[in-house]
Amino acid sequence: MFLLSSSCGRCIAAVALACSFAGFAAGCGGSAATESWASANGTVASQRAATATELDAQSIPRLEVRWRFRLRASVTAFGAMTSNPVIRGNAVYLQDSASSVYALDLRSGALLWKHTFDAPNDGPNGVTISGSRVYGATDTTAFALDAATGRRLWGRRLTTRFEQFVGIPPIVDRGRVYVSTQGFPPGGRGVLYALSAATGRIVWRFQTVKEPWPHPESSGGGGAWSAVSVDARGNVYAGIANPGPWGGSKAFPNGRWFDGPALYTDSLVVLAGATGKLLWYDQVTPHDVRDYDFQLSPILATLGDRPVVFGAGKGGRVVAWDRTTRNRLWTRAVGTHLRDLGPLPARTARVCPGLLGGVETPMAYAGGRLFVPVVELCSLESAVSTEDAFARPPADGKGALYALDAATGKTVWERQLGSPAFGCATVARDAVIVPTYDGRVSAFAASDGRTLWHTQLRAGNNSCPAVGKDVLIVAAGAKHPGIAHPVTEVVAYSPGQ
Numbered sequence: 001m002f003l004l005s006s007s008c009g010r011c012i013a014a015v016a017l018a019c020s021f022a023g024f025a026a027g028c029g030g031s032a033a034t035e036s037w038a039s040a041n042g043t044v045a046s047q048r049a050a051t052a053t054e055l056d057a058q059s060i061p062r063l064e065v066r067w068r069f070r071l072r073a074s075v076t077a078f079g080a081m082t083s084n085p086v087i088r089g090n091a092v093y094l095q096d097s098a099s100s101v102y103a104l105d106l107r108s109g110a111l112l113w114k115h116t117f118d119a120p121n122d123g124p125n126g127v128t129i130s131g132s133r134v135y136g137a138t139d140t141t142a143f144a145l146d147a148a149t150g151r152r153l154w155g156r157r158l159t160t161r162f163e164q165f166v167g168i169p170p171i172v173d174r175g176r177v178y179v180s181t182q183g184f185p186p187g188g189r190g191v192l193y194a195l196s197a198a199t200g201r202i203v204w205r206f207q208t209v210k211e212p213w214p215h216p217e218s219s220g221g222g223g224a225w226s227a228v229s230v231d232a233r234g235n236v237y238a239g240i241a242n243p244g245p246w247g248g249s250k251a252f253p254n255g256r257w258f259d260g261p262a263l264y265t266d267s268l269v270v271l272a273g274a275t276g277k278l279l280w281y282d283q284v285t286p287h288d289v290r291d292y293d294f295q296l297s298p299i300l301a302t303l304g305d306r307p308v309v310f311g312a313g314k315g316g317r318v319v320a321w322d323r324t325t326r327n328r329l330w331t332r333a334v335g336t337h338l339r340d341l342g343p344l345p346a347r348t349a350r351v352c353p354g355l356l357g358g359v360e361t362p363m364a365y366a367g368g369r370l371f372v373p374v375v376e377l378c379s380l381e382s383a384v385s386t387e388d389a390f391a392r393p394p395a396d397g398k399g400a401l402y403a404l405d406a407a408t409g410k411t412v413w414e415r416q417l418g419s420p421a422f423g424c425a426t427v428a429r430d431a432v433i434v435p436t437y438d439g440r441v442s443a444f445a446a447s448d449g450r451t452l453w454h455t456q457l458r459a460g461n462n463s464c465p466a467v468g469k470d471v472l473i474v475a476a477g478a479k480h481p482g483i484a485h486p487v488t489e490v491v492a493y494s495p496g497q
Contacts, residue, residue: 036086036087036088036089036468037084037085037086037087037466038086038087038088038128039128039129039171039227040083040086040124040126040171040227040297040362041227041229041297042466044171044173044229045231045300045301046227046229046297046298046299046300046362047299047300047301047365047427048362048363048364048424048425049364049366049426049427049428050427050428050467050468052469053428053467053469054469055428055429055467055470055471055472056428056430057431057446059495060428060431060452060472060495061452061453062495062496062497063455063472063493063494063496064493064496065491065492066471066492066493066494067108067109067492068109068490068492069102069104069109069111069490069491070487070489071096071475071477071488071489071490073097073488076097076120076122077122077479078097078122078462078478079462079463079477079478079479080096080459080475080477080478080488081094081095081096081097081462081463081475081490082121082123082124082463082477083095083123083124083127083169083463084126084424084464084465085473085490086126086127086128086129087466087471089106090105090106091103091104091105091112091147092104092105092466092473092490092492093134093147094126094490095125095126097122097477098118098119098121099117099118099119099120099125099138099139100114100115100116100117101114101115101136101145101150102114103147106468106471109490115152117138119139119140119141120139121139121166122167123167124167124168124169124225124464125137125166125167125168128169128172131147131197132148133145133146133153134146134150135170135172136170137158137169137170137179139165140158141155141156141158141159141166142170142177142179142193142200143156144197144200154200156201158181158193161187162187162188163182163183163190163191164181164184164188165181166179166180166181167182167225168180168223168224168226168227171229172197173234173273174274175197175198176195176196176197176203177194177195177196177197177200178194178195178227178230180192180193180223180224182223182224182225182241183208183221183222183223184221184244185217185218185219185244186216186217186220187219188221188222189213189221189222189223190208190209190221190223190240191206191208191222192206192208192269192271193205193206194273203276204275205276206269206276207222208238208240208241208264208265209221209222209243209262209263209265210264213257213258214257214259215252215258218252218257219243219244219245219258220244221241221244221258221262221265222240222264222265223240223241224238224240224295225241226239226297227297228297228298229297229298229300229309230273230300231307231323234272234273234274235270235273236273237268237270237298237300237309238268238269238270238298239269239293239295239296239297239311239313240265240266240267240268240269240295241265241266241293241294242265242288242291242292242295243258243262243265243266243287244291245386246288246289246290246291246355246381246387247387248289248383248384248385250384253383255287255289260287261283261287262288264281265288266283266284266286266292266313266315267281267283267284267294268281268282268298268311268319269281280326282326284311284317285315288315289343289344289383290340290344291355291389292313292314292315292340292358293313293314293315294311294312294313294315295313295314296311296312296313296361296363297362298310298311299311299365299370301365301406303407306322306324307323307324308320308321308323309321310363310365310370312334312359312363314353314358315340315353315358316333316334316335316336316337316340316352316357317331317332318331318332318334318363318404319331320406330408332404332411334374334400334402335352335374335376336352336353336378338351338352338378339351339381340352343383344381345382345383346382346383347382348380348385350378350379350380351380351381352378352379353376353377354377354378354392355389355392356375356379356389356390356392356394356397356420357379357397358375359372359373359375360373360375360421360422361373361421361422361423361425362425362464365406367446368406369403369405369406370403370406371401371403371404371425371427371432372402373399373400373421373424373434374399374400374402375420375421375422376399376420377394377396377398378392379391393481394422394437395419395420395437395438395480397419398417398418398419399416399418399419399420399421399436400414400415400416400417401414401415401421401425401432401434401449403446403449413449414449415449415451417436417442419437419440420436420437421435421437422436422462423435423436423463423464423465424464424465426466427446428443428467428472430445430446431444431445431446431452432444433467433472435457435463435465437478437480438460438461438480438482439456439459439478440454440456440457440461441454441457441461441465441474442454455493457474458483458486458487458489459477459479459480459483459487460477460479460480460486461474461475461477461478462477462478463477470494470495472493472494473491473493474491474493475490476488476489476491477489
């Protein structure tokens, strides 16, 4: 799928000077520096920022192709690869849209092993490397593989009649694997799971739709579409998908298939990692009738001595919370907004963000700033119609990258992109990398947004990059109408002389 939900689902004190521009390289307020990119967002804090890397504003302009690995998987409507590669040591691990897992040599791109599945997955799927194991999921089943050989160690089927799909990269912490199902009509109710990393046994499950649907024959929703995040205490943070269907009908206008807020859809949910107990939540869009998932991986950071969490989703609003008081600190709208709050209009009208718009893919955090990729694509919607999400083709859209002050939510700089940003923002020291749907990969200076480098992939992009010690890895796997003869592949770039 596009790295969007296919369920279509107060100010704080200024950051200390030591955490300003110098913090881009130092990783102020972030997690420990690492040369690995071990999970979908780099670490369990989901900051998507590599600090122990040689890639920066000085070396990135010298990037050139180190190797290419051709993907032979069939290309679904969402592409041949929608996942984020992961890196550890001299190996790269990735998952294609048929759920197959590959291990490649980081230096040459040579295939070390492949574990073949035949389980089409619109994603964003992907794997995590932890200890001697690679963890992932097909469209129905979570699994663990031996990292050295690809041998299957265990599998746990999660889907049921009411949990119809798995499309999330797992996160591993304290011996537990966190993964989610998604729910669709009829009756679907997505669930967050903690599994034993050793055996795949279910440790706990959390129902992300609190009450039964009043019209289960028509309703569904919930679950997570992006990897969860985990704090130092082991608490789990998840962004939850929308209720469905969106829009309405003459009999059930404005989402009256489901009553009230439809908790815990479109919410930040925080759970105790050991037990799955709900610690707190905040619903960003009560009774969502526009498919405005709050689906992105929450970013965990510290500003000064204040622990914070940032979230966003297809509604195009970024929200910051104090993790101690659980109060909202600020909310910032990014991109174009039109008829995006309250009930839908009775007659068909332009709504922005549209069904494939808003903040579709994970943000990045570094140096007291949030880097937010935005899709600019509106839709024609009404209170009595349920529109096809693809009525406006994704290629019709544009993109933008916002740099926000993490303390206040104010825009520091903004760059317009010629194509939707269906790939995550990713920081390498003092540079921000963003791929777009048309296959262009761009790097900008984190300080002021000036362009440092760009290149053109041989297919469209619908997945997120990984950064290693001296390498940037990006997949070209999407069908973009502007690329006549696409080559689906994974490409590694390193600085030349």
